[in-house]
Amino acid sequence: MTTDQMMLFALLGVIVGLMLWGRWRYDLVAFAGLMAAVLLGLVPSAEAFSGFGNPTTLIVALVLIATAGLTRSGAVARLARLMSGRDRGTTGHILLFGGVGALLSGFMNNIAALAMLMPVDLQTGRKLGRAAGLTLMPLAFATILGGMLTLIGTPPNLIVSGFRADVLGEPYRMFDFLPVGGAVALAGLAFIALIGWRLIPRPDESEAGTDADSRQRRYVASLVLTEASLTASRTIREARAEAAGAGVRITGLIRHGQEVAGPLDDQALADGDILILRSTPGSLDEFRSTSNLAFPDGRQEPRARKDAEGQQLIECLVSVAAEIAGRSAQSFGLANRHDSVLIGLRRDGVALRRGLARQELRAGDMLLVLVPESRMADMLAATGLLRLDGGSLPVQRERHMRAAVGLFALAVLAATFELTTMPIALGCVIVAYVLFGVLSVNELYDHVDWPVIVLLGSMIPLGLALDQTGGSALIAGGLAQLTQGYPAWVALVLLMGGTMFLSDVLNNNATTIIAAPVSIRLAEQLQVQPDAFLMGVAVAASCAFLTPIGHQNNTLILGPGNYRFGDYWRMGLPLEIIVMVVAVPLLLIVWPL
Template sequence: MTFPQITLFSIFGAVMVLMFSGRWRHDLVAFAGLMAAVVLGVVPAEAAFAGFGHPATMVVALILITTAGLMRSGAVAALTRLVVVENRPISLHIAVMSGIGGFLSGFMNNIAALAILMPIDMQVARRAGRAARLTLMPLAFATILGGMLTLIGTPPNLIVSGFRREVLGEPYRMFDFMPVGGAVAIAGIIFIALIGWRLIPKRRADDAQQGERSRPRRYQSQLVVTDETTFLDKSLAEMQEAVRAAGAKLIRHRHHHHEVEAEPADITIASGDVVTILADSELLDEVRSSLKLSYPDGRSEPRARPRGEGREDLIECLVPVGAEIAGRTVQSLGLINRHDSVLIGLRRQGRIITGNLHREIIRPGDLMLLLVSENRLDDLVAALGLLPLEGTGRSVMREWQMALTLGLFVAAVLLTSFGLVTMPIALGCVIVAYVLFGVLSITEIYDFVDWSVVVLLGSMIPLGLALDSTGGSALIAGGLASLTAGFPAWVALALLMVTTMFMSDILNNNATTIIAAPVGIRLAEQLGVNPDAFLMGVAVSAACAFLTPIGHQNNTLIMGPGDYGFGDYWRMGLPLEFIVMLVSVPMLLIVWPL
């Protein structure tokens, strides 16, 4: 081996060990490895930051922003409401949620798909009275599997496509991954739903207590019926049933500022009516969006709050001792006139405050659920002396923009599928449209980018290219070829996939793909066979990291909410990886003949 090869292998080895140890963040380790390679002269200084402008890096960032627009409009929540039913058998629930997660992951970043569906799955688990760990890991694995369906589903596909363009002059198209990825995803989801979830460690004794501690705080809040409300001119009983099915509770109904004394089936919903809902803040906004209700305007006799152009957030704030608002009413403070904010709910010493919140005297220790207009939170907090609770803020869905966001996204996918424009350009245009039409503001789009992933990709791409240019990947390919000498080419393909899958479990799927893709190309060249099967094999095996919580960010994302230990993943992950190999190798040979 040459000095550059020895140096790069040493850097990659150190990076792998440090990432596996978990003592430092993956992005920091990757960036440190890049800097070491530059200092030691194996990566040219002028190419050090080329990875940050790589199309794969840009697409990952752009997809996360695009997904945020779909979430903001309620498009994804609307899809899940159509198929998620309470009290389903757990196997059927896992099959449905995994199917949704797998499908969504094919057309958006699989990390974002899990982030969208995970709160829904946890909420269903709470209603069903079961541990969330039984369903969160299947959902995470399903979103990983679904990412193999399309070009944009998971970063390994994008990285492999980039290598193919450099070697063969043409990248993969949007649905080139579908035949193999679809077969693997279907087989994997069937296993997860029928058998896999049963392999997850049993419920621990403290689950009930932990679930009680993590239960979201509920508030009693008013919503206003408008001319667009779904149940306009229908009975109150029908609305009650829809609210109950969503997991909330309709407490009371007011018509012309008076409660109607009649059976719910005999009461007709009219525009201007006010309904009181018992729910946590997230569920409250979902109910409001799905029934097309409106938040109140903050007046003593509530009317529908005018639809604003900017973003609105629901956030919980604590009233500390000495706060300006303590001892006063919301009415006396002019919350709506001075701060364009509305008190939506109030809790005191663990109790839900009912009645007219507009005239309720606020006390130290109260928890206030506030609807705050864009960029007004800091002024509100400073003026009233409130303490926003970290992690409680959530943007209000803008359901009237659902058709727009879906249409733009579908148009981008179609244009990319027919090769009329590249994916980074298509997604970039979608984001520009989102900003112009007010789906996302120019100041918040950067908040939705996972910059640690950007740094990881931007750092590892130059290292992977250097390993290939110095002959390191050819050296690995030669080793694999010698090990499989005299055997059919598919044996070399299987060995490459097993090696890649193992590396992905202990390193990172993006970094593993960057290392393994050039190796696959060189191995195919040495065997004199079609490199497509090897590139596709790398994409499949690099994406399927199911043995550890560090192999894929989806595995890491569920670790806390599911209360998983480091050794819990392999129980379901190991047989799943075996199934992936069993299905993918024959499919690769059929779809991409050697």
């Protein structure tokens, strides 16, 4: 072992150890490790930042932005609402939600797919009195499995494709992952839905309702009916049924400036009617989007607000020194001067209902304000309102739904038929999203998960250094010697097992960057084709089911599902065994050695 190899192994050991310790963020640890490698002469200074220009890093960033366009257009929310129908039983529910989640994850960021389906899953569970912990872990695991379907489904697929391009001169195509990944996903989903969820420890019902949704503040707000809302004869009773599906309660109806008295259920809805609702901000926008309703325009006699540009619902606090304190939204000119609308108002923990625009605002009031993205900073500066951390929600732009879905589908087809490369196809989609108004220029970079980008940009040069110094060949030689005299598939099993274990305790992207060059060198030493080994690393790195830290989706459900650290392995361990049993034979068939 050379001096460079020893220093690099020691450095990678420190990086892995610090990531497992969790005291510092993984992106900071990776970047610090890269700087150390440059100072030690393990990575040439000219190549220190080559990982940030790597196509893999760019594709991950572009996929995140394209996913945001699909989400912002309301396409994913519309699909989620279609799924939240009648009770199908726990197995049927997991099959439906897990299947759709897996399919979505094949074409969009799997964290975003889980984030869109999780509120619907929680809401369905609350309606049926079913603990969230019984279905959230199956949903999270299904979205992880779905990422293995396509090239863009999960970063490990992109990383191994980049390594293949460096070694064989050609990356993997869009659906090269489908034969093995699809079979693994189907087998995994069947296990999760039929058996797996029964292995999850029964959650403590006394802690029910501690999920994020239950902690959101509710406001009394209003939405305006338009001609688009009245595609069929509708009554308040029908509207209430739709609203309940989104977690919204209709409490009143205003017509021609007067609140309608008496029983409302049989009242026929008309263009220009205003529904009074009690809801969280997220549920309010979901109901508005799926039912083709409109926000009010903030005038004295409200009408439907026109969606001319991207808007956000923001929660604000009226401070003592706020310019708007002691004045009403109407007298301050919130609508006229800043094109912003006061949607909801909470005072002393109570949601106020009547005459919000004319209410004199006091210090300590909490406001829900609809504001154009381009005017948000000016509005906050002029009013002196304090925006609450995390209290910002981009408003869905459902009129762009067809354009968003169509453009994304065209990009996938163009990359599939090799009309252009995936980075170029996704880049064109994002430019088109801005031109068509699906996303605004101001919000493009908000949707990039920068810690992941820094992690990839920092770890890729370290992974290449491991290969160039002969470190990956050294590891591969050890595996080859360990399995000497056995068939090559034994080495494949050991490689996948080690990758799975590392992925369960380390970020799956970092795991792939370390394991991919080892897989190539192992194939060289065994004198076989490298594709089965590369694909094996992609599958194994994606299958982190034993801990809540192995994958961000596992971490995302930890609190809402009321899970403990030791709950994951109960369903995760047999699932990882099933993945190995299904994947290894298929890898040898689809990618012969």
